Amino acid sequence: MMKKILSSDQIYINRSKIKNSGRGVFASRDIKKGKIIETCPIIKVPKNDISNLKNSLLVTYFLYFGKNKERLAIMLGFGSIYNHSYEPNAKFRINSKENVIHFIALKNIKKDEEITFNYLNTKKNEKLNNPLWFE
16 A cells, blocks of 8 residues: 655745756755655656657656666656755655655755755766766
């Protein structure tokens, strides 16, 4: 039986102050370190479905995961709106069994602060094999 997933009243979407980012996700109240910010349902995309998507704008909203980033999912909720930072205040954890992704505060987040996570889990100076699409 599937667990209920509740919408989060801790966040909202607004214009990001991060250069070339468009929209972003912001805290509507203070969020403590370690707390789940949002639980987003995910739709796993089968490998044979991705060939037609490579030239689509939607490819920039996918989450690549798996040991070698060989799997891909679409995040629902605000999941695809969170912006990247090399100094993030949140991380994500995938629960494949329940087909959800949890965004979790890495540190205390203040009301109206933008919530970001590191898309690649690397430091800014590290050599990237797969650079971010917008870099």
